[in-house]
Amino acid sequence: MNHTEDSNETTAPHVVKEELLASGRWVKLEKTTYVDPAGSTRIWETVRRTTRQTNTNADGVGIIALLKRTLHKDCVVMVKQFRPPMGCFTLEFPAGLIDEGESAATAALRELKEETGYKGEVVGVTPVTCLDPGLSNCTTQIVTVNINGDEMENINPTQQLEFVEVLLLPLDEFQTKIDELLKKEEIVVDAKVYIFAMGMVQAFFKPRELPVLKQ
Numbered sequence: 001m002n003h004t005e006d007s008n009e010t011t012a013p014h015v016v017k018e019e020l021l022a023s024g025r026w027v028k029l030e031k032t033t034y035v036d037p038a039g040s041t042r043i044w045e046t047v048r049r050t051t052r053q054t055n056t057n058a059d060g061v062g063i064i065a066l067l068k069r070t071l072h073k074d075c076v077v078m079v080k081q082f083r084p085p086m087g088c089f090t091l092e093f094p095a096g097l098i099d100e101g102e103s104a105a106t107a108a109l110r111e112l113k114e115e116t117g118y119k120g121e122v123v124g125v126t127p128v129t130c131l132d133p134g135l136s137n138c139t140t141q142i143v144t145v146n147i148n149g150d151e152m153e154n155i156n157p158t159q160q161l162e163f164v165e166v167l168l169l170p171l172d173e174f175q176t177k178i179d180e181l182l183k184k185e186e187i188v189v190d191a192k193v194y195i196f197a198m199g200m201v202q203a204f205f206k207p208r209e210l211p212v213l214k215q
């Protein structure tokens with residue numbers, strides 16, 4: 001439906017065309033021509049990964065891995081690594097790109113093993129979620145994984161990535177431990193991680209309080 005000045009008609013916003021501005025091995029920059037909800041034709045600068053597989057709408061997976069061990073608090077398995085685009089270390093959930101033919105669950109177990117050495121069991125997979133939709137069409141599926149830390153192969157896990165540091169943060173103190181780390185080190189925390197931490201505080205300590213209604 002087209003927009004006209006003297007009618008109340010609206011236009012379903014849509015993309016008209018994509019033109020390549022620059023391309024590298026991992027990402028490309030496109031000029032997106034689109035029609036906005038008012039019917040005006042506009043331009044957006046869009047970043048896309050070049051690596052998305054044909055069998056999925058997700059570029060990658062993020063893994064919320066819970067390490068369960070006898071006589072220990074349940075811990076969230078986290079990774080700290082230097083991220084070139086940020087120019088600093090970041091605190092993230094283990095994550096990675098989905099390879100050809102992989103499901104989100106398979107990719108998650110492979111990436112978890114590579115980055116942390118742990119062997120886990122998938123307990124949930126989210127729908128495809130966007131990461132930074134004002135910049136990029138990058139998407140991820142969050143996969144929740146339980147790790148039996150009492151199993152032989154999970155007692156001294158051996159990771160395959162030299163430059164990734166594995167951190168175990170207790171679930172019931174997740175936000176506090178992150179805040180302590182941020183005070184101590186020059187490190188940036190991934191938004192997904194911090195929002196999960198805020199949700200855990202809500203769930204553990206104020207399950208009946210609705211944060212949106214607080215004055």
Ligand SMILES: Nc1nc(=O)[nH]c2c1ncn2[C@H]1C[C@H](O)[C@@H](COP(=O)(O)OP(=O)(O)O)O1
Nearest residue numbers: 025026027049060085094095096097098111115
């Ligand atoms: N945007 C990127 N630029 C690069 O120069 N290299 C990149 C980009 N994105 C991914 N990669 C490379 C780095 C790794 O060698 C592989 C696989 O990364 P993966 O482990 O799947 O994902 P992350 O842990 O999130 O980097 O891709």
